[in-house]
Amino acid sequence: MTAVEEPIRLAGSPAAEGPSAAVLLDEQGRHRAQSRAHRRFLFVARLASLVGFLVVWELASGTIVRPFFISSPTAVAGALVEWVESGDLWYHGQFTLLATFLGYVSGSLSAIAIAWPLGLMPRAYRIAEPYFLVAYSVPAVAMGPVFILWFGLGLTPKVVLAAYFVFFIVFVNTVTGFQQVPRGMLDVTRVLGASRVALLRTVILPSALPYILAALRITLPAAMIGAVVGEFIASNRGLGYLTRAAAAEYSTAGVIAGVVVMSAIVLAMTLLLRPLGHALRWQQEVKVNRGTV
């Protein structure tokens, strides 16, 4: 071990003289150049495959495959531009985003509110567990028609469905988080005379929080999928409606444009919430239960 550590220290200190330091610096420079070349290669290769994909798609459309099936990049872009210009995109997008946001907040808050006490009362949790497992294995999608029947065609069923998509994932992970609290640490803190509040603040929350945050990070896209499913099944506005209306007119470009918009939103959400995963540096990665959305 020391044989490896020694030269690195030498190379790092400016006072270091002698061949070993020079060789190492040289090696370092070569490594850096290599990784720069590698990055350039990756960039070019990625760009090439993206352009190649779009060109093949454009050329194949209308020659090898009928445009009805795959449309073409220009037609999809055209549909997007049309939506932007007519204001359709914003009009429908706002309902989907609103339902997503409301569903996300209400779903995760209620999940945490229920999971918190259950996670701290093992016996109560063991009583409730089988029922939550049964409810958990109902695909959230299947509840779509039920909520529409209950709450009509407006915003409410989409919010509820989005919340339902979020609820179980946050619930399961919050309970897991509370159960992961190391028993030994709990006991020691108690023996040292910590009050309930101090216990919660110094031991329980720090070890449960990574699970909760991880669940919150992955469920925002789930909330949007819930809202879109609600719009698919029955509605007269929203991105799901827009996509389905395009399908009803056999406009392939419109459907693909709708899918592109939704994917872009999901991607943006994922990137936006990524810092949440790194917020807690004291914990290593947690295994998060993603459910079946």
Next chain:
Amino acid sequence: MTASAAPRVLADVGHRHREQLRVDRLLVLGGIAAVGIGFMLFWQLGMGYIVNQRYISTPVEVAVSLFERIGSGDLPRHITATMIAAGGGWVVGIAVGLSGAFLLLMTRRGYEVLEPFLLAFYSIPKIALAPLFIMWFGLALTPKLLLAALMVFFIVFMNTVAGVRAVDRGLVDVARVLGAGRLALIRKVLIPAAAPSIMAAIRVTFARAMVGAILAEFIASREGLGYMIVRAARQFDIATVFAGVVVIAALVMLVNAAIRTVEARLFPWASGTVEA
């Protein structure tokens, strides 16, 4: 004195501990039963006073609807249709996901180059493709099966790639030094090492296949549990809607239990968790 007392004390403590565990288990089981029965009774008798009975039906009505539909052969037909679409899509998705992942991993830099695109494809809400598939393939089995397969494909694909990429470099190097070719490397090192994450992906994806099939049936189809639920919802037959939901949950749980049993028999070492 101590020599003879110690075992007795220990036995006593052990006995008391077992007694405590028994009481605890009884309490939990009793609690589970009480919650279940209480909920059913409340749903049957009390909920009608809070909300309109038409919206929530009753457990008895749901059971009646369930048995009527089993008797008429209606339900078995819908179950078969959904299970064929979900099961077929599941198998297709697993096969394509596995072979796609290994094909990509055979290339030296393929994964690195394609990584951003895979992530982009991964963020496509697969459910959003349902209208497209129905437009392409009509109302029969194909769009349902394909949507189920697509729901499965990415999870299996990503988990296989992640599992293989997480294989210990040392194992790969040693196998190479010992003269293993590509196929031998895949068969003897990569697959066994990645087996836990692959198996986990296969296990969790059946429920997703069901979601895909049911959603396609919601949007447009002529048979299947999703179709039965949507049609009942349009007729305001909430008992049948709940019966359908109950059947779906039961199917998902049954298949999951079956997969777990098979998995435990075949790969007792591979009980990993999934990184979906």
